[in-house]
Amino acid sequence: MAAESENLTLVQAVRDGLHAEMERDEDVIVMGEDVGKNGGVFRATEGLYEAFGEDRVVDTPLAESGIVGTAIGMAAYGMKPVPEIQFMGFIYPAFDQIVSHAARLRTRSRARFTCPMVVRAPYGGGIRAPEHHSESTEAMFVHQPGLKVVVPSTPYDTKGLLTSAIRDPDPVIFLEPKLIYRAFREEIPNESYEVPIGEAAVRRAGSDISVYTWGAMTRPTLEAADNLDGEIDVEVVDLRTLSPLDEAAIVDSFEKTGRAAVVHEAPKTGGLAGEIIATLQEESLLYQEAPVERITGFDTPFPLYALEDYYLPEAARIEDGIRNAMEF
Numbered sequence: 001m002a003a004e005s006e007n008l009t010l011v012q013a014v015r016d017g018l019h020a021e022m023e024r025d026e027d028v029i030v031m032g033e034d035v036g037k038n039g040g041v042f043r044a045t046e047g048l049y050e051a052f053g054e055d056r057v058v059d060t061p062l063a064e065s066g067i068v069g070t071a072i073g074m075a076a077y078g079m080k081p082v083p084e085i086q087f088m089g090f091i092y093p094a095f096d097q098i099v100s101h102a103a104r105l106r107t108r109s110r111a112r113f114t115c116p117m118v119v120r121a122p123y124g125g126g127i128r129a130p131e132h133h134s135e136s137t138e139a140m141f142v143h144q145p146g147l148k149v150v151v152p153s154t155p156y157d158t159k160g161l162l163t164s165a166i167r168d169p170d171p172v173i174f175l176e177p178k179l180i181y182r183a184f185r186e187e188i189p190n191e192s193y194e195v196p197i198g199e200a201a202v203r204r205a206g207s208d209i210s211v212y213t214w215g216a217m218t219r220p221t222l223e224a225a226d227n228l229d230g231e232i233d234v235e236v237v238d239l240r241t242l243s244p245l246d247e248a249a250i251v252d253s254f255e256k257t258g259r260a261a262v263v264h265e266a267p268k269t270g271g272l273a274g275e276i277i278a279t280l281q282e283e284s285l286l287y288q289e290a291p292v293e294r295i296t297g298f299d300t301p302f303p304l305y306a307l308e309d310y311y312l313p314e315a316a317r318i319e320d321g322i323r324n325a326m327e328f
Contacts, residue, residue: 003190004189004190004191005187005188005189005190006187006188006190007185007186007187007188008155008159008185008186008188009155009181009182009183009184009185010152010154010155010158010176010177010180010181010182010183011042011043011044011176011181011182012155013155013156013158013159013162013186013188014044014120014158014159014162014176015043015044015045015046015047015048016159016188016190017158017159017160017162017163017166018030018044018045018048018082018162019047019048019051020159020163020191020192021080021162021163021166021167021192022048022051022052022056024192025080025166026056027078027079027080028056028079028080028081028082028166029056029057029058029074029079029080029081029082030045030048030052030056030057030058030081030082030084031057031058031059031060031067031070031071031081031082031083031084032045032058032059032060032067032083032084032085032086032120033059033060033061033062033067033084033086034059034086035048035049035057035058035059035060035084036048036049036054036057036058036059037049037059038059040084041086041122042122042178042181044084044120044122044176045057045084060083063093064085064090064091064092064093064094065093065094065096065097067083067085067094068083068085068094068097068098068102068119069094069097069101070083071083071117071119072097072101072102072105072115072117074117075102075105075114075115075116075117075171076105076113076115080116080117080118080166081117081118082117082118082120082166083117083118083119083120084119084120084121085119085120085121086121086122087121087122087123087129087132087133087135088121088122088123088124088135088136088137088175089131089132089133089134089135090132091119091121091137094119095140098119098141098144098147098171098173099141099144099147101115102115102117102119102146102147102171103115103144103145103146103147103171104146105171106146106170107146114169114170115170115171116166116168116169116170116171117171117172118162118165118166118168118171118172118174119171119172119173119174120174120176121173121174121175121176122175122176122177122178122181123135123136123137123138123151123175123176123177123178123215124136124175124177124178124179124215124216124265125179125265125302125308125311125312126178126179126216126308126312127178127179128305128308130304131301131302131304134302134308135302136264136265136266136297136302137266138151138173138175138242138266138272139266139270139271139272139275141173141243142242142243142272142275146170146171147170147171147172147173147243148165148168148170148171148172148173148197148198148241148243148244149172149173149175149241149242149243150165150172150173150174150175150197150240150241150242151175151177151214151215151239151240151241151242152176152177152215152240153177153180153214153215153216153218153219153238153240154186154218155184155185155186155188156186156187156188156195157195157201157240158176159188159193160193160194160195161174161195161197161240161241162174163192163193163194163195164194164195164196164197165197167194168197172197175215177215177216178216179216180215180216180219183219195240197241197244198241198244198245198246199240199241199246199249200237200238200239200240200241200246200249200250201237201238201240202235202236202237202238202249202253203218203222203236203237203238204222204225204234204235204236205235206225206232206233206234206235206236206257207233207235207256207257208232208233208234208235208257208259208326209232209233209234209235209257209259209260209261209322209325209326210235210237210250210253210254210256210257210259210260210261211224211225211234211235211236211237211260211261211262211263211318211322212237212239212250212253212260212261212262212263212273212276213236213237213238213239213262213263213264214238214239214240214242214264215264215265216265217263217264217265217313218236218238220263220313220314220315220318221236221263221315221318222236223315223318224315224316224318224319224322225322227315227319228319228322228323232322232323232326234322235253235256235257237249237250237253242272245275245276245279247279247283250276250279250280251279251280251283251284254280254284254287254288255284255287258287258288258289258290259288259289259290259292259325259326260277260280260292260293260325261292261293261294261295261318261321261322261325262276262277262292262293262294262295262296263295263296263313263318263321264296264297264313265296265297265311265312265313266296266297267296267297267298267299267300268294268296268297268298268299269299271294271296271297273294273296274294276292277292277294280292289328290325290326290327290328291325291328292325293321293322293324293325294321295313295317295318295321296313297311297312297313298311
């Protein structure tokens with residue numbers, strides 16, 4: 001009797017989700033640089049070429065604009081392409097295709113056409129990569145109407161959210177936190193399942209302060225919350241989807257605690273923390289007991305190896321930020 005689940009890492013959950021959807025729907029096609037015979041730079045597509053062949057797992061030239069532009073044409077024609085951008089820092093040549101065409105196709109055609117496309121990209125720092133390999137620019141895509149932006153933080157959510165993204169009729173930017181690609185394992189059902197896009201998850205219940213985060217920052221945030229246990233009762237909310245934001249979950253948590261902090265590795269200025277704080281001000285100002293703390297990356301280009309650990313928020317810095325929010 002076959003096992004009903006497997007203990008998978010986050011990157012294995014990506015591959016499992018892709019395999020399941022390609023098996024279920026022949027219109028699903030994976031494409032990108034080295035995704036085929038090589039199995040992807042992080043091996044996220046390993047085995048798919050052998051399972052589905054070169055017509056459905058397509059090695060492309062190193063041309064991000066061409067990759068995404070071709071995928072948009074496929075999606076308009078009725079296929080469900082899943083283009084991979086090898087690192088998020090390489091996505092900028094494709095930015096025009098994403099925001100000028102993919103995000104606008106439904107509106108431009110008065111809903112005659114949709115763009116069921118998922119742009120996958122490993123993102124974030126912490127793996128000692130060179131320049132352009134550690135960007136965290138999710139806010140650029142959240143700002144664009146017509147796009148959904150998803151960032152999983154666990155293997156289980158990765159497979160379920162990727163399944164939902166592929167089945168969605170509109171374009172989804174699916175950002176995979178590569179720092180935790182192989183950091184831990186989780187029991188994953190072999191069968192296909194969906195985790196709804198647009199719903200946050202409370203990873204740790206608490207009563208003193210709400211801390212909002214996503215992606216790779218979820219683990220150090222939970223570590224900080226555990227370290228503060230007995231001193232401060234921290235609620236940790238993993239947003240999972242950055243567009244659309246689960247405003248109800250954000251507000252409900254804040255109205256329970258009255259204090260908040262936001263943790264993300266992107267630079268502070270223009271980061272998504274500002275949007276979350278604005279939402280709290282608009283919806284729950286009368287519940288607020290202290291200024292909301294931002295615990296983020298710095299307003300500098302992502303540094304190289306020697307300073308990488310100082311740039312990323314880690315448990316000790318998150319603890320300090322939480323204490324600051326509690327002092328008022």
